[in-house]
Amino acid sequence: MTTTSVNPSRVKLRPAGRLTAWLGVVPFFLFAIFFLFLPSARLFVGSFTNEAGGFTISHIVELVTDPSILGAYWLSIQISAATAIGGGIFGFLLAYAVTVGGLPRPLRSVLITFSGVASNFAGVPLAFAFVATLGRTGFITALLKNAFGINIYSAGFNLYSFAGLTLTYMYFQFPLMVLTIAPALDGLRREWREAAENLGAGTIEYWLRVALPILLPSILGTTILLFGNAFGAYATAYALTGGALPIITIQISSQIRGDVLHNPGLGYAMALGMVIIMSISLIGYSWLQGQTERWLR
Numbered sequence: 001m002t003t004t005s006v007n008p009s010r011v012k013l014r015p016a017g018r019l020t021a022w023l024g025v026v027p028f029f030l031f032a033i034f035f036l037f038l039p040s041a042r043l044f045v046g047s048f049t050n051e052a053g054g055f056t057i058s059h060i061v062e063l064v065t066d067p068s069i070l071g072a073y074w075l076s077i078q079i080s081a082a083t084a085i086g087g088g089i090f091g092f093l094l095a096y097a098v099t100v101g102g103l104p105r106p107l108r109s110v111l112i113t114f115s116g117v118a119s120n121f122a123g124v125p126l127a128f129a130f131v132a133t134l135g136r137t138g139f140i141t142a143l144l145k146n147a148f149g150i151n152i153y154s155a156g157f158n159l160y161s162f163a164g165l166t167l168t169y170m171y172f173q174f175p176l177m178v179l180t181i182a183p184a185l186d187g188l189r190r191e192w193r194e195a196a197e198n199l200g201a202g203t204i205e206y207w208l209r210v211a212l213p214i215l216l217p218s219i220l221g222t223t224i225l226l227f228g229n230a231f232g233a234y235a236t237a238y239a240l241t242g243g244a245l246p247i248i249t250i251q252i253s254s255q256i257r258g259d260v261l262h263n264p265g266l267g268y269a270m271a272l273g274m275v276i277i278m279s280i281s282l283i284g285y286s287w288l289q290g291q292t293e294r295w296l297r
Contacts, residue, residue, distance in 0.1 A: 072246050083170055084226035086166070087226050094174065095185055114175065122233065122236050124235055162245065169236070173229065221286075228282065234253065
């Protein structure tokens with residue numbers, strides 16, 4: 001008795017099967033249309049519309065000529081870059097410790113679970129948690145002052161400053177790095193290291209010449225992802241600083257919903273600038289991820 005094998009790639013779907021397959025992606029297309037393309041189109045149209053409803057390019061011109069707007073973009077870029085680099089380094093070291101470093105496997109499950117929760121813990125709850133912990137009357141602030149005589153605010157620390165906001169952002173940045181880089185570390189094949197050792201390479205040489213070149217696109221891509229994640233944050237910064245740090249997201253809110261700086265067209269133009277920066281970040285992330293997948297196939 002003989003059996004024949006069927007190549008799944010040669011099996012043709014019936015028309016009903018094709019229709020069912022397309023129906024499965026209808027929710028995705030609807031979500032993309034209503035929550036991505038239509039809002040982006042609204043931003044684009046609003047950026048070139050004045051208060052009377054006519055066409056104008058003054059809002060776009062202000063993006064590159066107004067020092068306060070340029071300063072808001074630059075401040076957001078600085079905070080995003082600092083947290084992306086810091087979170088990337090710290091997250092990579094944690095992911096390495098629980099994947100390749102040989103730490104107990106249960107610890108990996110705990111870290112991955114914590115990272116999944118912490119990477120989504122942001123906004124007002126995160127700001128309140130840091131105020132209660134590192135604020136002027138926070139738990140750790142009071143503990144250091146009463147137990148060790150150390151006043152971190154007299155020493156120059158300020159939770160409501162650039163450094164404080166960067167530290168707060170780090171809470172959800174490094175867990176995101178752990179979640180995204182851990183699969184890439186798992187993809188390092190054992191035979192690559194064995195081959196390097198057979199050729200006389202030590203641990204440092206293996207990482208410098210084999211592992212890091214393979215992981216570099218993934219590390220850079222994830223860092224770009226962290227940059228975009230911090231660049232679009234709003235609620236945490238506003239709840240923590242009350243608008244004292246004029247990052248671009250707070251400035252956009254002031255233009256669209258504020259009573260003093262109320263210029264919706266300019267707010268749309270500023271948001272359009274953010275969309276352009278975020279799009280460049282996502283394109284870079286996708287390209288670098290493609291380079292990594294080519295190595296790890």
